Amino acid sequence: MTTSPNDVGRVTSRGAGLGPRRLRRLNQVWIGDGYPQFFLTICTRDRQPVLANGSVQFRLREFLLGSPGRYGWWPTRYVLMPDHLHLLASGSPTASPLGLWIKALKAYVSQRRVRWQLGFFDHVIRSDESEAEKWEYIRQNPVRAGLVPKAEDWAFAGELNDPEGNAVSGDTAYNSRRTN
Secondary structure, eight states, X not given: OOXXXXXXXXXXXXXXTSSOEEEOOOSOOOBTTBOOEEEEEEEBGGGOSOOSSHHXXXXXXXXXXXXXXXXXXXXXXXXXXSXXXXXXXXXXXXXXXXHHHHHHXXXXXXXXXXXXXSSOEEEEOOTTSOHHHHHHHHHTHHHHTTSOSSGGGOSSEEEOBOTTSOBOOHHHHHHHHHHO
């Protein structure tokens, strides 16, 4: 395989010629003095509609609730669609790399029953964007897909709570850990 000057700093998703060419991921993202908040989308292979069910949701929540201690990732909200997952999460400065955390999530949630698309989509929520606006966009996904008339009717969505049962946003999670 030959390389050209345009290849410098690029890697493929799985070796030469097997997928889109992508820039390397940064090991860390710095945003002011807080943890970066990510809007993530993870799809099943060939968009197979296998995710929106109780057992997948149970395993997803189990993984997400254990993520702060195991991986340094603080997931806050999610929506499981039939063929993809939307998730809001923030990583601490000592968090596992995002790709490693997603790989672990895919393995734990699927138990080898779900085939995932390679990679995932990630978007850092910038300071001029609102976590609440992103959440509303994610929350309305089942309505836009024609699966339910109101977002509240979709059973496969949720917010994760702190030990006292309070819903936490990424900013709340960051501030509470920063002061402890």
